[in-house]
Amino acid sequence: IKKIAVLTSGGDSPGMNAAIRAVVRSCTYHQLECLGVYRGYQGLIEGDFVTLNARSVKNIINRGGTFLKSARSKEFLSVEGRKRAFDNLKAEGIDALVTIGGDGTFAGAVVFNEEHNFPIVGLPGTIDNDINGTDFTIGYDTALNTVVEAIDKIRDTAHSHNRLFLVEVMGRDAGDIALNAGIGAGAEEILIPEQNMGKDRLVASLKRSKEAGKSSSIVVVAEGDQIGKNIFGLADYIRENLTEYEVKVTVLGHIQRGGAPSCYDRVLASRLGVGAVDALLKGERDIMVGIVNNKVTSVPFTETSKGENELDKELIRVADITSV
């Protein structure tokens, strides 16, 4: 391997820049050439490349987003699109590819590989922490801090007014963000896709909280939760059934994807970026490099899809106890 390309794909996450930087500098360290690909697989198809050296990635470790940009590519879903991508890789003399993204990104890599037998190593870059084979994804820790800081602000207002706030956070299939940020923000209730609380139990529980002397309440709702999916409807239901509180809704939205990465995400991205090049040099391919029990490890792409998210019973219990 003499020349490596790197790209970011799917939703962006804080720490992607730090991961690119680590891949690039690892190439310099191992005296490999490195190319950046703009806009993920789409840039691969369009041949949108840029030569990167150690200095190209200075002063980006602290920046959210991805300077290589990201995109979702329809063309890459087609045989022709992937063929064009492969031709571009060959034309540029690229020997291997590092893709940073989520499970969609890795699924694309698997198909590409079946057709073109090209060495690819993936890195988990998503705020959702919904990838199998790694304890943490790049960007997840930052997103948790962003959510907790936002709810801290909302709490100021909730507490000043004896209000009930429903706060929607990201997590279509996984409640990891809601559960951890909910505990961290001291939420009274946490609604997650893995567990259907039901509207009535929620209202009953909020009623108990009120009676236990709580003057304000925060309910954290993962966007994919059964009863929280329609958060404005849920607010109406609570208003009707729990008149003691003034009920407000805040949807945190895209602020959760951005921001300067936390130290943890920067270090994780740096370790995995270094690990990706190490893996390629050892001849590994079709794998994602992740972190398990604080050790850099690799797992085949085919095992990165999470399937149904398991309920973390310990965290649920901690949430229940600490919101007494």
Add this chain to the structure above:
Amino acid sequence: IKKIAVLTSGGDSPGMNAAIRAVVRSCTYHQLECLGVYRGYQGLIEGDFVTLNARSVKNIINRGGTFLKSARSKEFLSVEGRKRAFDNLKAEGIDALVTIGGDGTFAGAVVFNEEHNFPIVGLPGTIDNDINGTDFTIGYDTALNTVVEAIDKIRDTAHSHNRLFLVEVMGRDAGDIALNAGIGAGAEEILIPEQNMGKDRLVASLKRSKEAGKSSSIVVVAEGDQIGKNIFGLADYIRENLTEYEVKVTVLGHIQRGGAPSCYDRVLASRLGVGAVDALLKGERDIMVGIVNNKVTSVPFTETSKGENELDKELIRVADITSV
């Protein structure tokens, strides 16, 4: 004057605690007694008081919200409610009142005064900066920073994906937050209640931006703007008429009311809190203490209502030029 009461009323804002602290310590300094009233005028009616001394307000200058809590009081709108409030003030031996809040708070004070002839001084505490007679309200500067920091995060994501983001910020009648935070966040367009841009001009302008080479765009929308009122509808309109961008909406909501106050708001609150007690001791009443040209001044309550907000043409021009 020997005994002063202080309360916060209306929507909370960062710096209210700093203002209370300054009032309380000013009382200590001038050897006056000080009482806190919980939950604004409602607490006045219910006699919900707490004795405050210099130590009661330690370690609160940095906290958002108001530890005296705030509320909107329906009872205070009635003659009977106000009579009860007055009786409580007399029963406690209170000689004067400091109210921290917005123009609704001051309007309440005026009516109360007409009926009961009681010395009241107000402080402008609201993030909206919509009070006449003061250049800045307590909490406004903090809200601007909160908005700008949130949009910085959204920009990471917008820029990584070539997206157009509509970001709704507070401001039902006044575009001050939208205009200043929009300039500060480098927004491409800013929609404010004082000026009706029209959907077509907006789309035309965004089209020009795109052609000028901008790959992503942020549009800041005050909640009271004509075409931005229905922000999700506006997003649909843009999607239909400007297919070059992926359009996303974020409603910042209540995070704008909370958070640790900025240095400016803490100093402003401290100066005005001291000024409120000074004014009472000088025999002033029925006035709001504010800041004009960086000097503490006072203005009759009757002149604090802003009426229609004037368009700040210089800022509009700065916004236009810097988003070229």
Add this chain to the structure above:
Amino acid sequence: IKKIAVLTSGGDSPGMNAAIRAVVRSCTYHQLECLGVYRGYQGLIEGDFVTLNARSVKNIINRGGTFLKSARSKEFLSVEGRKRAFDNLKAEGIDALVTIGGDGTFAGAVVFNEEHNFPIVGLPGTIDNDINGTDFTIGYDTALNTVVEAIDKIRDTAHSHNRLFLVEVMGRDAGDIALNAGIGAGAEEILIPEQNMGKDRLVASLKRSKEAGKSSSIVVVAEGDQIGKNIFGLADYIRENLTEYEVKVTVLGHIQRGGAPSCYDRVLASRLGVGAVDALLKGERDIMVGIVNNKVTSVPFTETSKGENELDKELIRVADITSV
């Protein structure tokens, strides 16, 4: 066990309040009484107790420091002092104690236990991450973020002026903060107690960086590093031997101990606080509850002392590669 006391001891760390909160609410959950002890072992000796219930610990999860205050107690080093502490515990009808602190705190608990045979469970609360038997201590993650954010600011200035900055961070015996924050902040060099780089190798390396095109440099120095101990002397040495840079020194100091805890630290503190009460109820004693491979576990106090800190060779390599 019917009544549990909780205290914080040694240097404070962000997340201690969250840990206390979890212990208190766990007591409520298990229908146990809970007492707080002010100022660590000193308060135990003086009988400085406060009854805590679920509502006593509201709105503290987001606050740095410890509302129970901490202190170093000379009296607790004496047989008489510990006897007095024990008598107070008995007099209050306390059945067990949760101590939150570092290895000095646990060492005190061991001696106390030998003399008075009292059930104690410890939680690791220190920013230094220098406790054996837990992967992370409460406060460490927050300190890393604080350091990285501070260096981000210094980098703005360093980069604008082609300067070399020496930044001293905490870590008398352990380089964990320096190494992780150094990688996270993109430092060019990291000096840690576990490894003696030598002044000459440092200067040679900085010279190479300069020649490789770096226009500014950050060197992160753990306070206990051999050549960095006297950081101002080191700066002079570099000035004499590397005239290409303007050399500046910043000692981050106590800002590293404070601040709102990160989400990770809040969740960790909550899990360990719940775990401490669980452990006591299971009859465990003389142990610290920590986190290993993301599972709550316990380890005897006698095994919490770290001895010499091992060099984390993977991180050293990541630091070397990413600063190429």
Add this chain to the structure above:
Amino acid sequence: IKKIAVLTSGGDSPGMNAAIRAVVRSCTYHQLECLGVYRGYQGLIEGDFVTLNARSVKNIINRGGTFLKSARSKEFLSVEGRKRAFDNLKAEGIDALVTIGGDGTFAGAVVFNEEHNFPIVGLPGTIDNDINGTDFTIGYDTALNTVVEAIDKIRDTAHSHNRLFLVEVMGRDAGDIALNAGIGAGAEEILIPEQNMGKDRLVASLKRSKEAGKSSSIVVVAEGDQIGKNIFGLADYIRENLTEYEVKVTVLGHIQRGGAPSCYDRVLASRLGVGAVDALLKGERDIMVGIVNNKVTSVPFTETSKGENELDKELIRVADITSV
């Protein structure tokens, strides 16, 4: 005027990038060419220029420091150096210059102008707020927030341990940062160059605070204060004369110069950047564009030097009262 150059000089400050951006986009708006000069006057002498257009300055409004870099130039102090700078300006066809910096920067401009009669307009870019003719300098508001946030963290620790902290902040000649940040951080005492408190009065005052029930204390010290100049010596003096406290020192240092600019500084920089080009187009020269009573105004360079800083008696009184 058809072609304008812009440079940053002296110490960097947050908002300089926003100011450059506004100058560049103002040029685009008025259809003028714009050149950036790297490293201040030194780059002028070396002819280190870069063509800037509206897109060159995207995504920099939120970044601390200055992407044009800054430097102090010895050569510019000589007639020959300035001659070379002038020749480079002529060779590039530059008609006017915008310099962003402090009074040293403006003094250089004055001399340059006397010799070469070249249109120059200055903008006040420094965290020190020590320029005459403007109420606020670009970067000052951000520095205040940085200091206050740092002291908030120190307060966590101070309060947890009953400690006295001496915190040194920037301000060699002016106490503006110390005084405002001191009030904002709730400091017990504030030492500034404009007023010599004397060690004995300081100790006496701290003693009174302790007796009044304060358990911890923060003393903010401007680096140029008479008794605070040697802050470690002052700490020793207090230790000897006030044994009730454990005394700690933190020197905030260069973190005060960096960081993402506050909204206020971004808007101020945008307004002044626009104002600088407006002034040049109106034929103004040898002036600094500043802000007075929230209006953009101009003042001759010769009147920007502050001379001795006046004591702000109102703020001193507010500090005294709110630290009761």
